[in-house]
Amino acid sequence: MMVIDGKSTAENLRQSIADSVRVLIEQYDLQPGLAVILVGEDPASQVYVRNKVRQTLEVGMKSMEYRMPPDISQAELLARIDQLNNDPAVNGILVQLPLPAHIDENAVIETIAPEKDVDGFHTINSGRLMNGQTAALVPCTPQGCIILAKQHLGDDLSGKHAVVIGRSNIVGKPVALLLLQENCTVTLAHSRTENLGSLCSDADIIVAAVGRPQMIKGDWIKPGATVIDVGINRIDTAAGKTQLVGDVDYAEAQEVAGAITPVPGGVGPMTIACLLQNTLTASCSQRGIAIP
Numbered sequence: 001m002m003v004i005d006g007k008s009t010a011e012n013l014r015q016s017i018a019d020s021v022r023v024l025i026e027q028y029d030l031q032p033g034l035a036v037i038l039v040g041e042d043p044a045s046q047v048y049v050r051n052k053v054r055q056t057l058e059v060g061m062k063s064m065e066y067r068m069p070p071d072i073s074q075a076e077l078l079a080r081i082d083q084l085n086n087d088p089a090v091n092g093i094l095v096q097l098p099l100p101a102h103i104d105e106n107a108v109i110e111t112i113a114p115e116k117d118v119d120g121f122h123t124i125n126s127g128r129l130m131n132g133q134t135a136a137l138v139p140c141t142p143q144g145c146i147i148l149a150k151q152h153l154g155d156d157l158s159g160k161h162a163v164v165i166g167r168s169n170i171v172g173k174p175v176a177l178l179l180l181q182e183n184c185t186v187t188l189a190h191s192r193t194e195n196l197g198s199l200c201s202d203a204d205i206i207v208a209a210v211g212r213p214q215m216i217k218g219d220w221i222k223p224g225a226t227v228i229d230v231g232i233n234r235i236d237t238a239a240g241k242t243q244l245v246g247d248v249d250y251a252e253a254q255e256v257a258g259a260i261t262p263v264p265g266g267v268g269p270m271t272i273a274c275l276l277q278n279t280l281t282a283s284c285s286q287r288g289i290a291i292p
């Protein structure tokens with residue numbers, strides 16, 4: 001059984017991004033810039049933003065951070081995004097979700113210029129992904145899932161039966177589209193799916209993006225299958241502490257799977273690495289140059 005190491009895979013990806021950034025700065029006088037907007041003081045969002053800023057700087061990019069009060073009006077937030085859309089030093093724009101209830105998330109996402117939408121959530125980018133156009137900026141966590149599946153299966157995923165559990169716009173749907181692009185036969189399962197266990201037991205690849213701790217059991221998994229666990233759930237342990245677990249029952253799954261991503265240390269670290277990859281892609285395409 002192979003434990004798919006997301007931490008070192010992400011480190012390698014960030015290293016190669018840093019190499020490209022160095023060339024961009026030296027040869028093209030282009031230092032990619034990523035603007036991150038954080039509205040309010042949600043503790044989890046603050047941690048995510050801090051990590052994004054740190055890793056952006058580590059690969060040699062510019063990081064611009066905009067912290068806005070929780071009661072900022074939607075109009076003010078949209079005006080800030082508009083300003084960043086028009087700022088040539090900003091190549092990527094990310095608005096940390098979730099937003100306070102009085103702000104319409106869709107309106108915010110649709111205001112970001114599609115070519116700077118490094119989260120890949122704008123309708124133009126999801127439409128391009130749907131149509132299989134290479135110009136799409138693709139959501140980060142789904143990209144990470146594909147890279148990790150290929151660590152076990154190699155670059156050619158054709159003909160594999162992939163069962164994706166979860167149909168969110170952030171993970172489930174885009175990961176299903178990416179797997180389809182890789183010529184997998186894709187089953188997209190969700191909360192209303194019947195006989196989920198028997199569906200899974202036919203899967204060569206399982207991608208679990210549900211948000212329910214340890215829901216996918218060992219006897220759902222085909223021997224030798226590749227299991228990509230996107231879930232991040234905090235549970236209470238018997239010792240009175242808390243622990244992070246995935247959507248897959250790891251102890252059971254490792255007895256049957258051919259490979260599995262651990263939680264933490266699997267899909268999680270890939271997300272920011274892919275965000276930086278998108279920022280690099282966006283920067284180069286805005287300047288009309290190939291990624292060095």
Ligand code: NAD
Pocket residue numbers: 141165166167168169170171172189190191192193196209210211212230231232233267268269271
């Ligand atoms: P979501 O709540 O938006 O979507 C959950 C999906 O699971 C829904 O589509 C729902 O239909 C499906 N679902 C719910 N109950 C089900 C059931 N009993 N059987 C089958 N399907 C069921 O969540 P999301 O944003 O897609 O995130 C999913 C998980 O992935 C969460 O644990 C989240 O924390 C994690 N996540 C991790 C990363 C990362 O690693 N960087 C990024 C995004 C999300």
